[in-house]
Amino acid sequence: MxxxxxxxxPAEARKKKKAEExxxxxxxxxxxxxxxxxxxxxxGIEHFDGFLIAPDGHVAExxxxxxxxxxxxxxxxxxxxxxxxxxxxxxxxxxxMLGFSKLTLDLSQAHSLDEALARIAAWTAAHPEAPWILGTxxxxxxWGLGRLPTAAELDNVTGGxxxxxTRVDAHxxxxxxAALEAAGITAKTKAPKGGRIVRTASGxxxxxxxxxxxxxxxxxxxxxxxxxxxxxxxxxxxDFLRNGVTAVADMGTSIEDWQAFRRAxxxxxxxxxxxxxxxxxxxxxxxxxxxxxxxxxxxxxxxxGVKLFLDGxxxxxxxxxxxxxxxxxxxxxLPLLSQTQLSNMMxxxxxxxxxxxxxxIGDEANAVVLDxxxxxxSTYTGDRRWRIExxxxxxxxxxxxxxxxxxxxxxxxxxxxxxxxxxxxxxxxARLSGAYAWKSLANAGATLAFGSDTPVEPARPFTGMAVAxxxxxxxxxxFGGWQPQETISREAxxxxxxxxxxYAMFAEDRLGRIAKGYRADFLxxxxxxxTVSPExxxxxxxxETWIGGQQAWAAEESAKSEDALRPEEDIEDGQKGR
Ligand SMILES: [Zn+2]
Numbered sequence: 001m002x003x004x005x006x007x008x009x010p011a012e013a014r015k016k017k018k019a020e021e022x023x024x025x026x027x028x029x030x031x032x033x034x035x036x037x038x039x040x041x042x043x044g045i046e047h048f049d050g051f052l053i054a055p056d057g058h059v060a061e062x063x064x065x066x067x068x069x070x071x072x073x074x075x076x077x078x079x080x081x082x083x084x085x086x087x088x089x090x091x092x093x094x095x096x097m098l099g100f101s102k103l104t105l106d107l108s109q110a111h112s113l114d115e116a117l118a119r120i121a122a123w124t125a126a127h128p129e130a131p132w133i134l135g136t137x138x139x140x141x142x143w144g145l146g147r148l149p150t151a152a153e154l155d156n157v158t159g160g161x162x163x164x165x166t167r168v169d170a171h172x173x174x175x176x177x178a179a180l181e182a183a184g185i186t187a188k189t190k191a192p193k194g195g196r197i198v199r200t201a202s203g204x205x206x207x208x209x210x211x212x213x214x215x216x217x218x219x220x221x222x223x224x225x226x227x228x229x230x231x232x233x234x235x236x237x238x239d240f241l242r243n244g245v246t247a248v249a250d251m252g253t254s255i256e257d258w259q260a261f262r263r264a265x266x267x268x269x270x271x272x273x274x275x276x277x278x279x280x281x282x283x284x285x286x287x288x289x290x291x292x293x294x295x296x297x298x299x300x301x302x303x304x305g306v307k308l309f310l311d312g313x314x315x316x317x318x319x320x321x322x323x324x325x326x327x328x329x330x331x332x333x334l335p336l337l338s339q340t341q342l343s344n345m346m347x348x349x350x351x352x353x354x355x356x357x358x359x360x361i362g363d364e365a366n367a368v369v370l371d372x373x374x375x376x377x378s379t380y381t382g383d384r385r386w387r388i389e390x391x392x393x394x395x396x397x398x399x400x401x402x403x404x405x406x407x408x409x410x411x412x413x414x415x416x417x418x419x420x421x422x423x424x425x426x427x428x429x430a431r432l433s434g435a436y437a438w439k440s441l442a443n444a445g446a447t448l449a450f451g452s453d454t455p456v457e458p459a460r461p462f463t464g465m466a467v468a469x470x471x472x473x474x475x476x477x478x479f480g481g482w483q484p485q486e487t488i489s490r491e492a493x494x495x496x497x498x499x500x501x502x503y504a505m506f507a508e509d510r511l512g513r514i515a516k517g518y519r520a521d522f523l524x525x526x527x528x529x530x531t532v533s534p535e536x537x538x539x540x541x542x543x544e545t546w547i548g549g550q551q552a553w554a555a556e557e558s559a560k561s562e563d564a565l566r567p568e569e570d571i572e573d574g575q576k577g578r
Contacts, residue, residue: 006075025072028060029053029549031522032069034079036062037530038086038514039499045491045530046515053520057298057548061516083528085494086514087246087521087547088461089501091410092389092451095250095274096257097136097170098239099232100224101455105135108168108455112143113153120165121157131222133163136455138174141315141422148198151177151207164217169456171313172210175217180205183217192216194312194336211312212336229260230269240272241553243460244542246521247273249410249451249505251307251357251389254279258287258303265297271552273300273521275505277307277357281348291352292506298548299519304505305355307389308345309336311365314392314419314426319362322395326428333362343372350380355506357387357410363395363434370401377405387449387504390415391441393427394434403445408504410449411438413464413493414457417473420482432483438468438496439486448488449504450496461497462529466538468493474538490530520549 006029032050040046050063052073063069105123110116116138124133140148154163154176162179166172175183187203195212197205209217224232240248250257253276264270278284284306287293293303311333312318317325320333337345342358349356360366366388373386387408392415402409416436423435434440442448450468452459467473468488471481481487488496502512510519524544527536545553 006077008075024070025074026052026060026070027055027074029075029077030070030073031077031079031084032063034082034084035528036084036514037528039491039495039512041499041508041513041515043491043495045494048514051514051520053549055549057520057550059514059516059518059520062514079524082524082543083526084514085244085523085525085529086498086512087523087545088244088497089247089249089505089507089512090240090245090451090454090459090461090497091249091449091501091504092251092412093240093248093454093459094170094252094456095236095248096229096232096254096260098455098459099229099234099236100134101136102235102239103228103232105133105165106137107135107165108137108139110138110143113140113145113149116143116149117153117157120154120163124157124159124161131161132179133158133161133176134165134221135163136166136170137168138165139168139315142168148206148208149174151175151180151205154207162220164221166214167208167316169313169315171316171318172208173214173217174208175205176207179217179220180207182220185209185216189216194334210316211318211334224256226256226260226263229256230263233260233264234269237270237272238553239454240459241545242542242555242558243458244523244525244545245272245459245461246523246545246547246552247275247502247505247507247511248459249304249357249501250274250276251359252279253277253283253287253303255283255286258283261301265301270297270300271547273507273511273519273547274302275507276301276303277305277355278303279307281306281345284349284354288352288354292354299507299510300548305357306345306349307357307359308342309359310342310369311335311360311362314361315422317426319393319426320360320365320368321362321393321427321431322364322367323431325426326431327425332364335365335368339368339372342368343375346372346376347379350376350384355385355387357389359389361390361392363393363398363431366391366394367398370398370407373405373407374401385504385506390453392436393423393431394437394441396434396440399434399437399440400444402441407446408449409438409441409446410451410504411436411441411496412451412453412457413438413467414452414460416471416482417467418457420473420478435483437486438488442488442492447500447503448492448496449501450493451501462525462540463538465490465493465497465529466534468496469537470534472534476535494529519547521547
């Protein structure tokens with residue numbers, strides 16, 4: 001088995017050897033006898049077989065084959081030929097949503113409505129103390145339901161308690177009758193701007209609330225306590241660590257989220273590096289004050305800017321398209337901000353050098369952001385790193401516009417595999433060439449930053465890499481890949497999860513590579529991600545995750561301790577509960 005125990009070299013031996021060989025012992029930890037690989041920062045991959053970590057957690061030196069290394073470091077770790085890669089960076093996550101999804105009902109593994117209802121019933125029985133039944137992860141498309149689920153269906157399994165279950169894409173939720181009543185939603189209730197109340201033929205609310213309409217129920221939810229948030233953050237970090245994610249961009253940080261990050265930092269519980277994008281201009285100002293915050297807690301936390309939403313998601317037909325939906329000619333989606341509002345918010349952020357990340361999924365939404373950038377870039381000059389989040393559906397003519405102002409395409413390969421058939425239905429065949437167009441964007445000079453959008457997709461960067469190089473799902477479908485001209489190389493995919501993601505968060509000088517001067521964030525993995533088959537890449541196993549030169553997680557040790565940490569209800573046991 002792997003032997004990554006650090007071996008301290010006794011001071012006596014060091015002294016003796018030193019006298020014999022006149023070699024000065026070096027402080028720090030030597031990671032030796034590995035198959036190391038890292039993006040070289042120029043688009044290629046550098047191979048090496050050892051590196052030295054300074055006591056402050058930076059990489060002090062990288063050693064290539066045959067290169068002389070210090071014989072006597074404070075600690076030496078024999079990697080026994082294992083593969084070591086940089087810590088992965090997830091460029092688009094929702095940290096607290098991920099954490100809460102682990103603490104509440106997870107419907108992402110329910111493959112039918114019946115299965116979902118059984119899980120909800122089991123959870124309800126197992127949590128008699130919960131005032132609300134909360135959960136996430138359902139997807140009626142995956143269930144093959146052909147319609148949305150209803151409040152009445154939920155009423156049967158929720159024992160009269162209010163229930164609110166957000167859809168997998170977080171662009172809407174499913175309420176039961178008690179929740180609709182708690183929110184005062186009746187046949188007479190008008191949907192708020194940017195939202196939709198799904199109704200029965202008679203106009204009564206049917207159960208699902210889309211986009212802004214979800215706020216009607218969400219305003220009534222009991223607020224999580226600070227200790228609930230701390231527990232959620234711990235869960236999220238655990239999930240990142242076991243998947244080899246050492247740094248993330250948090251898209252939409254609230255004040256409460258930021259305070260949870262700060263509490264974790266203050267008490268040494270912040271392990272994963274978080275770069276925050278505030279959930280509003282107001283919170284951006286409140287957190288950052290006169291500008292982006294400093295890096296704190298040894299480069300573990302920073303507020304970089306703000307996340308804005310221009311449109312919704314494709315699944316719920318909230319994405320703003322240039323032409324009507326192929327499967328609903330009545331609508332082309334909706335903008336959540338007017339062009340003036342968008343420009344004003346972007347200006348306000350850019351004025352104080354906050355970084356701007358705009359959620360844009362539909363081709364019209366993307367075009368409007370690119371227009372805004374054309375307009376703002378003459379005023380707000382310099383290194384801005386404007387980010388478009390998702391950039392999912394692009395008009396071919398807009399792809400070439402990304403490079404103009406150094407715009408970053410922050411994209412999520414796993415969405416392509418999960419959503420391709422839905423995208424075909426929503427868009428029809430003619431608009432697919434600009435969908436998830438990674439290769440075209442890279443060719444046009446855009447920087448690709450890859451992420452998961454977790455909890456929408458699991459934060460599994462190697463799964464994302466496998467999709468990026470194949471355009472296929474876990475089932476190997478479709479044969480030859482979907483729109484295969486948009487596959488990218490392994491080097492490009494690895495870079496998008498490391499150096500590209502680091503660049504997108506103004507961290508390319510410290511994160512994303514195993515190189516001298518960089519933070520020593522790295523992984524021991526079971527196979528070489530550059531050479532294994534795509535199937536093996538998809539399931540690449542992380543054995544150890546190191547952050548800042550310290551082991552933050554190890555598969556071997558976690559098995560026991562994680563079970564003890566997390567008393568999860570046993571879904572397999574069905575109704576039994578705890
Ligand atoms: Zn997101």
